[in-house]
Amino acid sequence: MKICLITPKYPPNVQGGGEISVRLLAEQLASREDIKQVLVISFDGKRIEEINGVRVRRITNYSETPLEISNARVAKKLFEYKDLLRDYDVIHAYNVYFTPAIGVISELLSLPAVATLNSYVLLPRSASGFTPTGARRIYDELFMPTTGRVLRHLSGLVDKLICLSNASKNIYTEYGFEKDNIEVIPNMADPEFNVPQKPSDRQKVRVLYVGTLAEHKGVKYLISAASNLPHNFEIRIVGDGEERVELEKLASETGVETKVEFMGNIPYSDINAEYAKADVFVHPGIWPEPFGRTVIEAMEAGLPVVATNTGGPADIIDSQQLLCPPADALAIADAIKYAHKHQETIGAQNRNRIIEQYSSDYVCSRIINLYEEVSS
Structure with missing residues (x-):
């Protein structure tokens, strides 16, 4: 053929x-x-x-x-x-x-x-x-x-x-x-998506977002969730877009600027290193995204994934404890804490799910x- x-x-x-x-x-x-x-x-x-x-x-x-x-x-x-x-x-x-x-x-x-x-x-x-x-x-x-x-x-x-x-x-x-x-x-899933060894000497719990900084991506709700997370949690935002200035302003106004780091765009070949350094991945979209490639990348990396229960990501994530209503910062924070608590178990399940279905x-x-x- x-x-x-x-x-x-x-x-x-x-x-x-x-x-x-x-x-x-x-x-x-x-x-x-x-x-x-x-x-x-x-x-x-x-x-x-x-x-x-x-x-x-x-x-x-x-x-x-x-x-x-x-x-x-x-x-x-x-x-x-x-x-x-x-x-x-x-x-x-x-x-x-x-x-x-x-x-x-x-x-x-x-x-x-x-x-x-x-x-x-x-x-x-x-x-x-x-x-x-x-x-x-x-x-x-x-x-x-x-x-x-x-x-x-x-x-x-x-x-x-x-x-x-x-x-x-x-x-x-x-x-x-x-x-x-x-x-x-x-x-x-990318069969050549190899994730380096996770660092073992970090004291912080790293929450990762990868994607465009646009309103429909819901990143502001992830930033708002930071104030409801323990002091040793940090949020790393990889990507850029029209909302970046407003999001940085939000982090400052809500007093979480020291917990939120904006990385800007990085080459796709370097993304796997970001997954390796993370403990929880969050996809906080407020629209019915058709799929969600970063979600399966994070799962392939063995990370627990928190997502909103709308669009394609809700198809991919099979745990209700990890799905949140769109635009709900408190629910996102609660799901992040649950994901971290069960990180190893959920991460292993996610790897198997990728092999079986993606x-x-x-x-x-x-x-x-x-x-x-x-x-x-």
């Missing part, structure tokens, strides 16, 4: 977890005996190269917005490569931004197609619990019911859609997507089964 993955960006060009996930999928597919060939087509430059055994063809640069124009351009560009695409058994769009364009190409070329819905950009902002403002409010009011409906219809032309969590699938089906056309398959071999096999289904 020959598979063509289509994505906006491919490493080393990384914008977020999506690029890491598509790289893992491409490399796992390329290593399989039942996959004859893998090609990645990306829209982040113009060159042909091979990266870790994966052939990557970067064909042009891509602009994300507005979706109507960008998808028309993506479909037009892909159609220029119709002879190349016809040589593949399945095309797979790994990014929701390209799903309408892939629906068009699938119909025009009679190609079996799969698309991963890894965000909610095809839906109104209210679908993920936000109140749109400014230009986005105008777009949601004027275009989501009109051109947005067309984009969702074109997305429905794809043979099978993948959602990364049950929460994400529920949201998409609420907005008219066919339930039977959506398969829930999570992202895979290993690269297991997830890749499920995706290949889907390829076989749509191409039969």
Whole structure:
């Protein structure tokens, strides 16, 4: 079987977890005996190269917005490569931004197609619990019911859609997507994600957050939780974003600035060292995030994970004591203390859960089964 993955960006060009996930999928597919060939087509430059055994063809640069124009351009560009695409058994769009364009190409070329819905950009902002403002409010009011409906219809032309969590699938089906056309398959854990030995001489209990500093990530509730934690607990925040200044101000105003450390962005290759130095990981999001790659990274590192009971992370965490209502700092603090108390037991359980349900071999096999289904 020959598979063509289509994505906006491919490493080393990384914008977020999506690029890491598509790289893992491409490399796992390329290593399989039942996959004859893998090609990645990306829209982040113009060159042909091979990266870790994966052939990557970067064909042009891509602009994300507005979706109507960008998808028309993506479909037009892909159609220029119709002879190349016809040589593949399945095309797979790994990014929701390209799903309408892939629906068009699938119909025009009679190609079996799969698309991963890894965000909610095809839906109104209210679908993920936000109140749109400014230009986005105008777009949601004027275009989501009109051109947005067309984009969702074109997305429905794809043979099978993948959602990364049950929460994400529920949201998409609420907005008219066919339930039977959506398969829930999570992202895979990184098989090369090795965590160094944990330091043994630390006196502090380190609570770790890794991610963007944006309002919907709920980091302010983690900072607010600091005042309800014992004096020997510290919070380490890895990542950057528009909310950083306000979050630093919050830490100062609440008197926990000595317990909260802002690290800024660090290279992905250094993230594993941060997990090794941590005792508890927290994912305090206040929106139904489609998945949560940092959650499975922390679990792979053997950490107990505290998360809010919304979106994909609530699918991943199977202990109610570790799930909190969104925007509840006191509940987060209580869950952190519980996680630390049972750190070793929960950490071991998390490692086993990753092996059983999120290993690269297991997830890749499920995706290949889907390829076989749509191409039969």
